[in-house]
Amino acid sequence: MTKFLAVDTSTEGCSVAVESADKRYANFQFSPREHTQRILPMVDEVLASAKLTLSDCDALVYGQGPGSFTGVRIGIGIAQGLAFGAELPMIGVSTLQAMAQQAREQQGATSVLAAIDARMGEVYFGHYQDHGDGIMTLVGQEHVLTPEGVCEMYANLAPAMTAVGTGWQAYPALLDHFAITEDVVVEFPAAEFMLPFAKNCWQRGETVSADKAQAIYLRDKVTWKKLPGRE
Secondary structure, three states: OOEEEEEEOOOOEEEEEEEEOOEEEEEEEEOOOOHHHHHHHHHHHHHHHOOOOHHHOOEEEEEOOOOOHHHHHHHHHHHHHHHHHHOOOEEEEOHHHHHHHHHHHHHOOOEEEEEEEEEOOEEEEEEEEEOOOOOEEEEEEEEEEOHHHHHHHOOOOOOOOEEEOOHHHHOOHHHHHOOOOOOOOOOOOOHHHHHHHHHHHHHOOOOEOHHHOOOOOOOOOOOOOOOOOOO
């Protein structure tokens, strides 16, 4: 029976989960700017709850983004360190997919629009569907767009979808455009809900060595503050 450890610090949430013998052990904490202090103790606690050591695991799952640039880097760096030490392969899972998966498992959603506030007037956005296997699958590609760009690109989507992520609160016009009437229950990705997709990747042999683990930022270039005469 495969055993996975999953970690994510890509947003304001900090989360760890272990799956062993089809049972999950998870810890999620809302902890902006405290990821580096909290994540390793959380790993120890969850492994202890599962009565496992890191070396007992078959793979290390990590939130590959999109999300906070600093948070994504912290999570991947810690995950790589753990994987190197225990000689574990790694599996990256999208934070947007993880939120869609949570909506599938907790709300019975089969079509999900995931939006994370990307700051600078944009959102990270993706459309996910369950095609019958219980795993939320990306339709098309994930994007970083302005709210107006989202509305234009996804103008023909049918209504009555489930919304997840912080982007909806940041840009309420999106709720109106997509006729979202239910409250946004899932705001942040959680490592626990990265596990189903990771299991599929494992079965397909889609793992990478720790030195090959990469983030998905979606933005090619980031300008935190534009000054006259500078980019």
